[in-house]
Amino acid sequence: MNSKLYVGNLSFQTTEQELRETFGQFGSVTDVYVAMDRMTGRPRGFAFVTFSTEEESKNAAEKMNGADLGGRALTVNEARPKEEMGSSNRSYSSPDRKAGAFQARGSRY
Secondary structure: OOEEEEOOOOOOOOHHHHHHHHHHHHOEEEEEEEOOOOOOOEEEEEEEEEEEHHHHHHHHHHHHHHOOOOOOOOOOOOOOOOOOOOOOOOOOOOOOOOHHHHHHHOOOO
């Protein structure tokens, strides 16, 4: 296990400081990152909390998974590296669609 935790199902009102205080009871929190939406600037409902040791991280994950914070039951588990989070070779278009098909139709906007 690494020392970084994923914290999901956060209330949109949860602050970085609140996470530091809540998770700080399990050890030394070295970093907190609250994910923000790039377009709106509002929180996305999840964060990453990093501890100084793996033992502190493991203890916090065990104690905080399912715990209530801001009226929401948290999902807390070990953070995974980005490359493990999904396939990077997904195709969202139809395999028989020609490149540029959307541009050829024009835009209503």
